[in-house]
Amino acid sequence: MDLRNTGGTGDDPDAILADMSLADKIGQMLMCGFEGTVLTDKVRELVATGKIGGIIYFARNVESPEQVARLTASLQRAALEGGTPPLFISIDQEGGMVARITEGVALMPGGMAIAAAGSEADAYDAAFVSGNELAAMGINLNYAPVMDVNNNADNPVIGVRSFGELPQRVADFGAATLRGFQDAGVAATAKHFPGHGDTAVDSHLDLPTVPHDRIRMEQVELMPFRLAIAEGVDAMMSAHIYFPALEPEKLPVTLSKTVLTGLLREELGFEGIIMTDCMEMNAIAEHYGTVEASVMAIEAGADMILISHRADRQLAAIAAIGRAVAEGRLSEARLDVSVRRLLALKAKRGLLGGGGAAGQALSGLARCGTAAHLEVARRISEASVTLVRNDAPVLPLRRLRTLVITAAPMVATQVDESFAPAPGLGTALSKHGLACEDRVIPSDQFAQYSAELLAVAAAEEIGQIVLGTYNARFNPAQAKLAEALQTLGKPMAVVALRNPYDLLVMPGVQVYAAVYESRPLALESAAKALLGEIPFRGRLPVSLGSDYPAGWGMSL
Known part of the structure; x- marks a missing residue:
């Protein structure tokens, strides 16, 4: 496929897919990260030759909104020059303690602080403001909201990233958040399906197990994700967690066809993008290997494979997927299903038909970190x-x-x-x-x-x-x-x-x-x-023993 001489990409996913080679399709299913704040020759080659579908930014890629916008523009230009569709440019900008861009923007409070402040309207406003600022930098996909129900005080990785321990409240605040991002033109990602809140193990380090039965999961873990689907969330990120009640074999959700295809697609009716969490996390890399697990995740039903760090693993995963097709382990028709979804989301978010043009990412930076945006963050923080x-x-x-x-x-x-x-x-x-x-x-x-x-x-x-x-x-x-x-x-x-x-x-x-x-x-x-200059108005989103239940809060 070569889109350089067609006046842009066009905006018809089916027409684009029909013109794609197998290599084009495989590349579209990879979301990759890299070191540095400028486009290097190696990254340019990954985009133009590897045909990858997206890039993930970390703090290592960020200096300022202006620099991020320039980097985004150069990446999109590399995609255009390589004859491939515009890239998803993604980031973890949850707010609070998990944010990759912290200077020059209105950094919003995180999930638990927003929930403590107590207003779903605040959740929407925070996401809408943040989404507008991300869009100004050319970032079009955010890995938020966190829709895990954090009901385990020993959880080392979710904690304050969650809206709390009450499933309905997490669902409602999460739904308001995803609406805010998507109304701002940024794809939202509900994570970490089907729930990372009740673990005492960090899946970055090992493979957690959640032992609850299906009835309990319906009442707690799955409730927020059901609402996210009903609200039309663009993407869902899988958890690297083993749920015995959902999967008879000891497989993490990311590699489980029973969960990704059977539960998420067929039973819950999710039609958006299934995104893996990073395949270099130890829950995957140490037990299955990043490269082999990338093929397994596609077999399970994932649409996009996230490999955040090492270029050798990214290139090896591309090659492994190609071998899997050649050997009959994966069919090209299976890839078509995912690539069509990915292109459809790019069309929905205005990336096709010239919407991802390289220069466009440089517009609108004046709305980053405005007084009005900072006031939203201040108001929510003080209420929390x-x-x-x-x-x-x-x-x-x-x-x-x-x-x-x-x-x-x-x-x-x-x-x-x-x-x-x-x-x-x-x-x-x-x-x-x-x-x-x-x-x-x-x-x-x-x-x-x-x-x-x-x-x-x-x-x-x-x-x-x-x-x-x-x-x-x-x-x-x-x-x-x-x-x-x-x-x-x-x-x-x-x-x-x-x-x-x-x-x-x-x-x-x-x-x-x-x-x-x-x-x-x-x-x-x-x-x-x-100092008594503002009142204490926050309410606990989680219980601190029987004396201080969720919803508790005092004033002077």
Whole structure:
């Protein structure tokens, strides 16, 4: 297929498919990532010769909205010059702690913070704003919303990315989010089908198993995905998880024809794109091998194979799919079914018929990070701050010298990717006139700093203490320090800066709040609430034991 001399791609998926070679079709089923912030010769070759259907951006590809738009334009130009349809340009821009573009945009709060703020309209607005900004950079597919029901406090990878533990609420907020993205012209992806919320294993590292029976899954895990399908979600991402109730063989969903074709396609009636999660995650790579599993996923019913990192694996997967067709393991007709869906979505999102022209990605950047967009993020963030326990006269904070200890965010799972050095909660409080002794400690290094911090806290000039924890449930030294600080008898407030479950491992804490993320905006919102400048209005999206059920929240 060569689209260079046809005045664009045309917008008829069937006509484009009819003109495709086998190599064209195989390439369209690959979504690939790469290192760097500019188009290199190797990536150009992957696009033009490998005929790939899409690119995934990570933080490694991002410097600014302007640079992303230029990169996108160069990639789309490479596709045009290679005679292939315009690319899906995809990203994980969930908001909150999982976002690849954080500067120059209105970074929205994440799922749990939005749910804590309590408005489905907010969920829509956040996605619509974010979607408009992504579209301005030429990004046309987002891996959001997360529609996993997070009902496991020990879940190491979903947590605050979820809208909470109540299935109907997750479904409703997820549906509002996908509508927001798609109304902005960006394809939404409901993930991680059929549910990654009740695991204590990160599928980036190993293969989790969810043992629940089908009745329970209908009541919990599947409910949000059913609504996503009813709302017309463009894509669904499969989970690398084994569900014995759904699959008789020990296969993760990504490789299960019983689940992807039998359940998702035939029973639930999903007609959109089935996208795999990254095939280099250990749940797949260590058990099946990225290349072989790519063929298995297509056999199972996947339309697009995501290989985020290594070029050798991407090229090997393309070759393996070709061999599978030559050997009769896959039929070309099977590929046609998926490629037709992929082209149909590209047409729906305006990529065909000239809509993916290289220069188009450079238009509209002025709408990134506008005052109006930033106001949406601020409004939601401030509404999300949740006061869970208030058993001592600490809040609002008094104008005393305050020791503020902040557990710095750390990369706890590959989905976090990286965090730039950020100021602590003390910096935010200082901006509002509070005299602070500000200490920012790596989240996993509290043990070595505890003696020093206790000594500072005990000093006479310190009148009160604020501790910002970060996943203390997985970093016990944070909880141990909190309990030790509490014994000093000084007024103290603890603020959870990621998972709200931290309270469960520090039961002696008397004043406890949650903001669900440690992005600068969340720290600013926390500071305002602690000082009494804004009310505590958030409500817990998850239960923290029987005393603090989902929906709980206090005010001063």
